[in-house]
Amino acid sequence: MQLSERIERITESPTMAVMAEAERYKARGIDVVDFGPGEPDFPTPDHIKRAAIRALEQNFTKYTPSGGIAPLRQAICDWHAAQLGTAYKSSECVVSVGGKHAIFNTVNVLVNSGDEVVIPVPCWVSFPDIVKYAGGKPVFVVTREHEGFCLTAREVEAALSPKTRMVIVNSPSNPTGAILPDDEFAKIAGLCRRRGVWLLTDECYSHFLYSGRRPFSAASLPDAKNTVIVCGSLSKTFAMTGWRVGFVLAPEPIAKAVVKLQSQSTSNPTSIAQHAALEALRGSMDSVAAMLAEYERRRSRVLAGLRAIPGLTCTEPQGAFYAFPNISACPTRDTECLAASNGRLDSAVVARRLLESSHVAVVPGEAFGAPGFLRLSYATSIERIEEGLRRLTDFFSSP
Ligand SMILES: Cc1ncc(COP(=O)(O)O)c(C=O)c1O
Numbered sequence: 001m002q003l004s005e006r007i008e009r010i011t012e013s014p015t016m017a018v019m020a021e022a023e024r025y026k027a028r029g030i031d032v033v034d035f036g037p038g039e040p041d042f043p044t045p046d047h048i049k050r051a052a053i054r055a056l057e058q059n060f061t062k063y064t065p066s067g068g069i070a071p072l073r074q075a076i077c078d079w080h081a082a083q084l085g086t087a088y089k090s091s092e093c094v095v096s097v098g099g100k101h102a103i104f105n106t107v108n109v110l111v112n113s114g115d116e117v118v119i120p121v122p123c124w125v126s127f128p129d130i131v132k133y134a135g136g137k138p139v140f141v142v143t144r145e146h147e148g149f150c151l152t153a154r155e156v157e158a159a160l161s162p163k164t165r166m167v168i169v170n171s172p173s174n175p176t177g178a179i180l181p182d183d184e185f186a187k188i189a190g191l192c193r194r195r196g197v198w199l200l201t202d203e204c205y206s207h208f209l210y211s212g213r214r215p216f217s218a219a220s221l222p223d224a225k226n227t228v229i230v231c232g233s234l235s236k237t238f239a240m241t242g243w244r245v246g247f248v249l250a251p252e253p254i255a256k257a258v259v260k261l262q263s264q265s266t267s268n269p270t271s272i273a274q275h276a277a278l279e280a281l282r283g284s285m286d287s288v289a290a291m292l293a294e295y296e297r298r299r300s301r302v303l304a305g306l307r308a309i310p311g312l313t314c315t316e317p318q319g320a321f322y323a324f325p326n327i328s329a330c331p332t333r334d335t336e337c338l339a340a341s342n343g344r345l346d347s348a349v350v351a352r353r354l355l356e357s358s359h360v361a362v363v364p365g366e367a368f369g370a371p372g373f374l375r376l377s378y379a380t381s382i383e384r385i386e387e388g389l390r391r392l393t394d395f396f397s398s399p
Contacts, residue, residue, distance in 0.1 A: 021361070044240050047284065050279075051283075052276040068093075069274050073095060084216065092250060099233025103168075106231055116165065122365065122373070143155075148318075165198065166197060169188065171185070174204070175375040176324045203233075208292055210295075233245070245269055245276075295378065302378045322378070328347070333394075348364045354374075354392075
């Protein structure tokens, strides 16, 4: 079947594919330890759910403006100002159907065919495909394990060309948990400003930072507004992945263009979810602190358990809820993995065999442009983490 050239440029999200495969095992009654999903295992806080119920009862069940209801756009600006020190007006804010939609739309209103977009790797699976769908060309900057996967302005500068339209940064990072230090972020923003390149900052995990570190937005830097575009999401911060609410904060012409695109595609984010989001942003943030404390506890356990596996190395995640171990030098008892290795394990084969033989779901590093690694989400209970670590330790033991 002949499909459009545009759709043939991209592949289905590999993380979604892992989730679907793990679900097939679970449907057969198999006890899968699922380190796959990039979503909080906590329920959406009650006060947010109650706001949605009230919205239903009050019949907020109709179309809204394509870019979201005015009180929510204002609440996003107020919340971002209070939490991250920025100063956006509601005319510079668009509500989207999740953070992915916010990024997709922003890239599509700015990137022309042949434009280059700089993306640090390992990177979230959707950045390259969103860029390709828009006709752009991803230009990858490799960050290294022994440097904690930290991006530097020097490396970004080396990747810029006259064709560069945008740089995408995601801190804390999915999949590595690395954080871009504030001063390096400022250098990258300055570089982008001087070179007339947009800096898209994906703040999806902005509030999941460990060791008491404060959330930071590049949009709070002086003179940032004409260079920095914020794409944010309520999905992880408020355990609202299924509600699909995200946002763009950008100069007005860009915000207007995103609204135009939404008006001809999705139309508004769900009206009920918008009312829930309003409560999330205006109400108590206590649940966010409670989730963070629990993620921090799990991070310690996962890291200690992984680092006890011979041959495995793992940088300490500074934020988000993923561990990204390098398993290429591990021993294994798995004969298929051994047959496929040439002295170093192949992470795609390891991920497949882990699910098939040990019933542990992980995402192979290939999905993030980093073969040799596995991504483990520790957004799951300590009990499941312990069980998963037992199975991993067994899988990575000498034959
Ligand atoms: C780095 C990153 N950005 C954006 C998103 C989008 O999240 P959502 O569309 O649920 O808001 C995700 C989700 O996994 C992510 O990991």
